[in-house]
Structure formats: structure tokens, C-alpha cells
Amino acid sequence: MRRGIYLLEEVQFHPMNSQRPLKYLEWLTAYKREDEALESGTSVLTTSQSVRSSDIDLVGAFYAVGITGHTQFKAVTLWDCRGGWDGGWRQMMEIYDDVKPELFLSQIDDLRWSAFSRPLGAVAGSPALADIVQEGYRAPFFLFESAQVKPGAAHDYLAAVREERAPVMAEHGHRLTGLYEVLLSDTEVVTVWGTDLDAHLALQRARDAALGLDDEVKGDDRLLKWNKRAREFLDGPWRETLLAAFPGSKLAPR
Template sequence: MHRGIYLLEEVEFHPMNSRRPLEYLRWLTAYKREDDGLGAGAHELTEGMSIRSRDIDLVGAFYAVGITGHPQFKVVTLWDCHGGWDGGWRQMLEIYDDVQKNLFLSDIDDLRHSAFSRPLGAAPGSPAVADLLDEGYAAPLYLFESAQVRPGAALDYLAAVQEERAPVLAEHGHRLVGSYEVQFCDTEVVTLWGTDIDAHLETQRSRDAALGLDDGVPADHRLLSWRRKARQYLEGPWRENLLSPYPGCKLAPR
């Protein structure tokens, strides 16, 4: 057994041209669907499309729901490195061994304005995305959390998420998809949850009711208790946003 290794990338598009994220999502999902036909371990650095590999698996391609606090416009992608460090991650690194001209993604020149990547290591108890896909799981909406924790507190925070927060959110229609320690730093975590619009709205109203701001639904004070508990581990920005899966990506409903 080895820990799951993933890559999360946030891509922004400026100036505000709504066609660019659509073109990028179409391009990305189409060429990665072709890679599913490759053999395990087979990989090649190609002109214009970077590395072709089944083991660098695009499991999620999401359009960021801007009204929840994302920059507009934005795409978030989640990649599963099959085989962990010695599998898909090694293949990613090998494209930087001698910087060749086919490393550069000419097919998407001028589409992206900026991109920021986070390498992720699955925390103990985190679901394996491959297992969820084998199950046929997909959600119409995903809750994306990024948080800065005290140095060294990442795995402690994620253990608390799984022990205390996940059961509460499950009662509110949220399923934990991934619980990740950001690699090459000791101050950042990412979690991803599958949900839907009704569950999202019900959760927000239950929290408001616990604050005394909504008398039309039952209050769930555990939502407030979790935020107090979370502050024991946090030391910087914490944010949750919503993501909508692009049709055709593996975590999108079919």
C-alpha cells in the first residue's frame, strides 16, 4: 500500500472572456479521454499536449462557481497519480529531464492567464478517488476547502475533519471525496466534498439557524462547534468554495 498522490491545479483566465475556460475544459477533457486507452505505465512527451499517460489521470475538471468567492473566470482540475510517487508523479517529473521544445503546451497558448498547482498527499483514511469512480460515484456539485494550518498540524487537522466533521456533513448530504496534506510545505490542507444544491442550501440554513438568524429550519449547533474546533489548528486563511464538474470529466454525473 502507498498513499495516494494527487495534483490540484487552479487556472485563471483574463481578461474576462467566458469562452476561454470553456475552450480549455473541452480541450483538456478530450485529450485525456484518449489517454484512457493507453497501457499502464506507457507515457510519452508529445508536441503540443505535454505528457500522454493513463497514469496521470484527470479525475476532476471543474468550473469554479464565482459567486462563492472564486476569481472569475476559473477552472480547477484534480489529477490522480496512479502508482503514487513512483507512478504518475515520476512520469510528471520526467518531462523536466532535459527541457525539450515539446514540453511547452502550444495547443493552449493564450488561453490561460495563470495557473497554480498544489501537489497533494492523501491523509490516512482519505477515500481513494479511483475507488469512488469504480463505485460509480459522482456529484453535481463539489465543496472545495483550502486552509492554512499551524506548521506541522496538517494531518492532525485532517484527522479531526474525518472524525468530527465528516459525520455531521454526511447528515447534511455531503460526502468526503478527498482529504489531503499539501506536499512540500507543512502549513496547508485541502478537502473536497461531493454534494448538491439542495444539500448545500440546507446546510447553510442550518448554520444560520444555529446563529439565531433563521427560524424556518432546525438548527445544527454542531456546525458551529466544528468551526470552533477547527480554529485550534488554523493559522491563516481558510476558505470554502463551490465547484461545478464539467460534463465528461470522471467526477461529473453521466
Template sequence: MRRGIFLLEEVDFRPMNSRRPLEYLTWLTRYKREDETRETPALTSGMSIRSRDIDLAGAFYAVGITGHPQFKAVTLWECHGGWDGGWRQMMDIYRGVDDRLFLSDIDDLRFSAFSRPLGAVRGTPPLDEVTPAEFYLFESARVRPGAASDYLEAVRAERAPVLAEHGHRLAGLYEVLYCDTEAVTLWAVSLDDHLATRRARDAALGLDDEVEPDGRLLAWDGRARAFLDGPWRETLLAPFPGSRLAPRGLDGDVMDR
């Protein structure tokens, strides 16, 4: 089995305009649905690489009140076939620097975009086996150089069982590639379970006497510091209809998978 290779992209929109992320996510999910029946990859003017092997696994609106810049979109792309599949197809478009790379239907819509290649590690479930959720807990952790794999193994073995008891389903354990100082995790969760987990942590701190405390949530914070070497942040993502990780639509139909 080949290692799963993914691409994580965070997109900002400025000046602050609440319609821009909606326009972007609508455009993105629509054209990727068209790629599902494409037989061979192609470089096209205005839309860059078109391929069914470069799969929009998740398109999300970042929940700004949890720590994101306001009006931000996050996308998770799965490269089917790994390095020699979707990733190679993305790299191929840079050979010769074709002028079609510099044309886009969304020129001037985005202010900036930051992309990181991700490598799945042991314990990451196939995304097809992840039941779409109301929200996703997104963690980016800066670790000591070379400690990403050890950190993610500790998350898998020690933290995941605790969070599972609180309704968090592991969706991804990723080493950020081309660097040795960052790890990313992704968890599917309902709003009710997320809020209950926050309250259980507050109770463990002695700040909520109406719910049962779970000291293991605090213990993990101390355990994680053995691997960390900088900022650690968890934020929430709301899945946008039309991507594989989006839940059922309001009409009761399953969104395109």
C-alpha cells in the same frame, strides 16, 4: 498500499472572457479521454505528457459567486501508482528540459495556473468509490506549520460524521506537499443538501427560525481554529462533463469514468 498522490491546479483566464474556460475544459477532457487506451507514457509536442497513469479525476468550473475569481477552472489529477507511477512520469519530462515542454495547443488561452501536489491521508476514499455529484465543496485551509495531518484527522473523525448527516460525502482529505502549512478537503454534495446545510448553520446563529438549527456546524468552526494559522475558505466547484467526478450527462449516459 501506497499513498495516493494527486495534483490540484487552479487556472485563471484574462482578460475576462467567459468562453476561455469552456474552450480549456473541452480541450482537456477530450484529450484525456484519448489517453485511456495509451499503453506507455510519451512527451508530445503541443500536449506535453500523455499517460493513462496521470488521470484527470476532476475537471471543474469554479462557481464564482462562492468566492472564486470569475471564469476560473480547477482540475484534480490522480497519479496512479503514486510517487513511482504517474508522479514520476510527470517529473521525467523535466529531465533535460525538453523543448517540447514549451509548446502547447492552449498557448495564450490561460492567464495563469497554480499547481499544488497533494498527499491523501487516512480516511480519503478511493475516487472510484465516490459517486459523482452535482457540486463539490472545496476547502483550502492554512494551518499552523506541521498541523496539516492533525487538522485532517480532526476533519475525518469529528466533522465528516456531522456533514454526512447533511448529505455531504467525503471525497478527499489532502495534505499539500512540499510545504507544511496547507490542507485541502473535497466533499460531494447536491445543491439541495448544500443549501439546507447553510440554513441549518444560519438557524444555529439565530438568523433563520424556519428550519432546525445544528449547533455542531458552529462548534466545528471553533474546533478548527485550534489548527488554523491563516485564511480558511470553502467554495463550490461545478464538475465539467467528461471527467470521472462528473455526474450523469443530460442524455442519461454516464460520463467517461
């Protein structure tokens, strides 16, 4: 079984015009739905929409919930490179071979301001996104964690997340959907969790109560213990933010 290879992209829009991320997400989800009809293993580099392929699968398209710590306004996309390194990843890399003119033409020119991509590699115990989609799992919100770890500690940190944190988060209505090391680097990890608004709010209040800051609900000390445990692996910024699943994407409620 091949390792799952994914791509996470954060797209910024400028000036602050809320219609731009809407237009981008509508365009993106529509054209990727058309790609589903393409034969597996084939790809086409077009003059207006870059590479077309069903093996470069848009699994998640999200509007970033700015009040949780994102730059406003921002879209986030999560791609499954079906077939791993020799599948969707190869097809994405092939568009740079000879730097063809088609690479520079797009229907969304001047719509995006900037974009930042992270190549992700699934680690042991990480669910396969294709399996999650096939199962029919959907969630209105996804918790997105990006953390800087000590050099070489990515797999150890993610193993601790899987074994120690995931069961606690599951009790609080958060389903683990991705455990990833950021590839081509040695110090960053990403985790993704599906949830809903009620579970998000209940989790925050359980943590507040554990800190002695909310006496109306029961606290969960395990949430604070995890924060201390995580610091054994961390070596820099750690942040969790929320993503709202965009209608029409595979992980969005229908």
C-alpha cells in the same frame, strides 16, 4: 498500499472571456479521454499536448462557482497520479528532465492566463479517488476547502475533520472525497466533498438557524462547534468554495 498522490490545479483566464474556460475544459476532457487507451506505465511527451499517459488521470474537471469566492472565470482540475510517487508523479516530473523543447509547445498556448498547482498527499482515512470513480459516484457540485494550519498540524487537523466533521457533513448530504496535506509545505491542507444544490442550501440554512438568523428551519449547533474546534489547528486563511463538475469529467453526472 502506497499513499495516494494527487495534483490540484487552478487555472485563470484573462481577459474576462467566459468562452476561454469552456474551450479549455472541452479540450482537456477530450484529450484525456483518449489517454485512457494508453498502456499503463507508459508516457509520451508530445509536441502539442505535453505528457500523454493513462497514469496521469484527470479525475475531476470543474468550473469554479465564482459567486462562492473564486476569481472569475476559473477552472479547477484534480489529477490522480496512479502508482503514487513512482507512477504518475514520476511521469510528470520526467517531462522536466533535460527541459525538452516539447515542454514549451501546447495547443492551448495563449488560452490560459495563469495556473497554480498544489501537490496533494492523501492522509489516513482519505478515500482513494480511483475507488470513488470505480464505484460510479458522481456529484454536480464539490465543496473545496483550502486552509492554512499551524506548522506541523496538517495531519492532526485532517484527523479531526475525518472523525468529528465528516459524520455531521454526511448527515447534511456532503460526502467526503478527499483529505489532503499540501505536499512540499508544512502549513496547508485541502479537503473535497461531493454534494448537490439542495444539500448545499440546507447546510447553509442549518448554520444560519444555529446562529439565530433563520427561524424557519432547525439549526445544527454542531456546525458552529466545528468552527471553534477548527481554530485550534488553523493559523491563517480558511476558505470553502464550490466547484461545478464539468460534463465529460469522471466525477460529473452523466
